[in-house]
Amino acid sequence: MGYKIVFFDIDGTLLNEDKQIPHSTVAAIKQLKSRGIEPVIATGRAPYFIKPLTEQLGIDSYVCFNGGYAVYQGEPLHRRVISKSSVEALVTLAAKHKHALVFEGEHAFFADAEEHPFVTSSVSSLKVDMPGYDPHFWKTNDVYQIFLHCESKDEHLYEELHSELKLIRWHEHAMDVLPAGGSKAQGIAALLKLVGLTPGEAAAFGDGLNDKEMLSFVGFGVAMGNSHPDLLPYADYITKHVDEEGIRIGLVKMGLIAG
Structure with a gap:
């Protein structure tokens, strides 16, 4: 299926243990964008934690606070606060x-x-x-x-x-x-509804326990090779480690970028 949007976790997915983004990932995201497929951040981090990364990758759409706050092309569209x-x-x-x-x-x-x-x-x-x-x-x-x-x-x-x-x-x-009931999938659902896409037209990459719902919700969920073991059953595909071109390999697997 031709996926039109891809959601990426940050820590352990886009960033390695040293909080650096591998060169292969930067190139893969650039190629993804050149093909008209939108990359979106989906993280437990707050918006003010991710600005350097979004600027480096040229991404202006993101889901933060584990689905509690979603922004599409710079415009906030979803908020979920704790009572x-x-x-x-x-x-x-x-x-x-x-x-x-x-x-x-x-x-x-x-x-x-x-x-x-x-x-x-x-x-x-x-x-x-x-x-x-x-x-x-x-x-x-x-x-x-x-x-x-x-x-x-x-x-x-x-x-x-x-x-x-x-x-x-x-x-x-x-x-x-x-x-209770909150997850990245909630914020992703709100964003997809706004842009007129179905979950089946979306893919996602993650590595942590907070990525279970996200990988289950989208059409194709990719777990990083360095993922928490409990995440693996929720993935459609397990790619390589973040430092072993895991993002690039996963995108190639889906046919979204050239191998």
Whole structure:
């Protein structure tokens, strides 16, 4: 099938462990665009985390916050925020267990703890600036996503919130928190509806646990060779590692670029 749009995760997909984009990927994206096929970012990152990458690749359409915020050709078209009551419930429980939170708004993000080691280790791994400090940010601003900082052994402490919130681990010290039922697929569905395309006309590349719904939703889902093992059953094709021309090989497999 002739896929008309391709969604790309960032960390572990477009970017390697050093947060660099391989030259083969840059060339593949350029060739994809030259053939009239639109590349779109689909990430758990916030919009302000991805600007250097979108500028480097010449991409102006993206789905951020794990589907909570979608932009098409520079214009915001979809927003999904966490309810104040759900944020408050998480804030109360996290404070009880002394776990730090980072609140992600549309234009900025803030932590409820100063110089917390888990916040430092997780956020620094993204190679972005550290969040500001404002424990009350969530009270007066829309929050699209939250970083909950705890180890895997403590995840069970938040089971009572699962009817309201979805937790996805992305770092040994941090999880993404989004509304229950939220996923990249939600933001992608909103974008596709706007541009008049069906899920069957879309493809996607990912490597993490937050990519399950995305790979299942589109017409052709590609898992990177470096993917989390639990993602592989959701993929139609498993390509090579991000540093082994995985993006190029996957696009060639679909017949979207020349081999």
